Amino acid sequence: MNCILLPATNFSNDSAVINELSQISHVNKVLGATVGDTLKIGQLEGHLGTAVIKSISADSIQLCDIQLTMAPPAKLDLTVVLALPRPKVLRRLIMDMTALGVRDIILINSYRTQKSYWQSPMLERLDEFVLEGLQQGVDTIAPRIRLEKRFKPFVEDELASLITNRAIVAHPYSDLSFAQYLLQQTPQQSLRLPSLVCIGAEGGWIDYEIELLAAQDCTAVNIGPRILRTEAAVNAILGQWLL
Amino acid sequence: MNCILLPATNFSNDSAVINELSQISHVNKVLGATVGDTLKIGQLEGHLGTAVIKSISADSIQLCDIQLTMAPPAKLDLTVVLALPRPKVLRRLIMDMTALGVRDIILINSYRTQKSYWQSPMLERLDEFVLEGLQQGVDTIAPRIRLEKRFKPFVEDELASLITNRAIVAHPYSDLSFAQYLLQQTPQQSLRLPSLVCIGAEGGWIDYEIELLAAQDCTAVNIGPRILRTEAAVNAILGQWLL
Structure with a gap:
């Protein structure tokens, strides 16, 4: 997982939420990321960019400072x-x-x-x-x-x-x-x-x-x-x- | 398995024997081959060719009419x-x-x-x-x-x-x-x-x-x-x- 993709419905204003268990597990166990760390993310059918972890619970990760500025590579x-x-x-x-x-x-x-x-x-x-x-x-x-x-x-x-x-x-x-x-x-x-x-x-x-x-x-x-x-x-x- | 490779020690004169269970299983189950059928075989570190099934038992397959005429492809x-x-x-x-x-x-x-x-x-x-x-x-x-x-x-x-x-x-x-x-x-x-x-x-x-x-x-x-x-x-x- 070289970026975490979220559906458009998981975004609102400058925040977003991860609620897929496989993605939460990846952030915790593979990346070992904690509050304040920056993640590579993307919006399905949209742009790529970064977000900062605001809080982590067992079943969701709240993200802030969403920056989706990069177009996906050409097909x-x-x-x-x-x-x-x-x-x-x-x-x-x-x-x-x-x-x-x-x-x-x-x-x-x-x-x-x-x-x-x-x-x-x-x-x-x-x-x-x-x-x-x-x-x-x-x-x-x-x-x-x-x-x-x-x-x-x-x-x-x-x-x-x-x-x-x-x-x-x-x-x-x-x-x-x-x-x-x-x-x-x-x-x-x-x-x-x-x-x-x-x-x-x-x-x-x-x-x-x-x-x-x-x-x-x-x-x-x-x-x-x-x-x-x-x-x-x-x-x-x-x-x-x-x- | 697109050919069956046997070590040189499994060959003698014009005959050869398959005694690896994975190879025997492949001949029986995947190829569904029986006595008289021709198999693609090769000698490890040697040439490629064909052989005819002479007999099949649970732990070995006897081959005859060994034809090893084709050099392996270049590395x-x-x-x-x-x-x-x-x-x-x-x-x-x-x-x-x-x-x-x-x-x-x-x-x-x-x-x-x-x-x-x-x-x-x-x-x-x-x-x-x-x-x-x-x-x-x-x-x-x-x-x-x-x-x-x-x-x-x-x-x-x-x-x-x-x-x-x-x-x-x-x-x-x-x-x-x-x-x-x-x-x-x-x-x-x-x-x-x-x-x-x-x-x-x-x-x-x-x-x-x-x-x-x-x-x-x-x-x-x-x-x-x-x-x-x-x-x-x-x-x-x-x-x-x-x-």
């Missing part, structure tokens, strides 16, 4: 279409994509996504994982998240309208490497990277899925001979947007 | 100096760095590394995490791992001799971005990337550590305004080597 011009991963991995993936600044996340069904994943209670907790990611990445604007349980209608009817620049699909068995793909593009950094990236579940996409994606102008690219965990692959690929 | 010309992370994160980090093909990993003490991490039983299990990483990344050559419990003597007396090309240290508070740093280098891809990368624990490096590293020609670079989990940062940074 990446990036939509990630991700095959719904194992519930255990979902939390970290949502956190990481949020911290990295992905603007749109689409969790989609795929042949290798187990049906039971769609029944996972973790899917009810996406807002919580997003908040963790924003507090990690020091941002206030949540990514938009959509769930698409039907692969074919989504890809055929909706995908094309979401591609503002170009699209790729990560596929270890493509002959084209991501490096070669980027060399084919304009050297202008802002246009060099695709605006939509499709990443499969463990085991990747099946040929039929790659064909449907290709028909919507998603270019299949590999990231080398090594096969990474979905989590590692997402961060390794999205790392290109940090440069 | 990256890269040494990662990593502040010893939380034990829970250590397993995934060792797995991921191994799967990505890092040649040398140096786990080092830092001001923000808790003393108790050095007593973790996880440190006795590094070989196991390396094996997981190799089987994930489809490689047979383990990275070299060193533990360095004393930061200053290591940095002052040994670090310089490990830098074959150039070195960077990831530091959110550096004014120089990794992108700017790369633009300053030769455009030749093989020489463009540094050969040694220092990455801190949660909370990063303190100024004193950055100064000691800078004195050994480690250039501090940032990867943008967003702060990532150590795990996400390692994969996002090392993703540059996949291109």
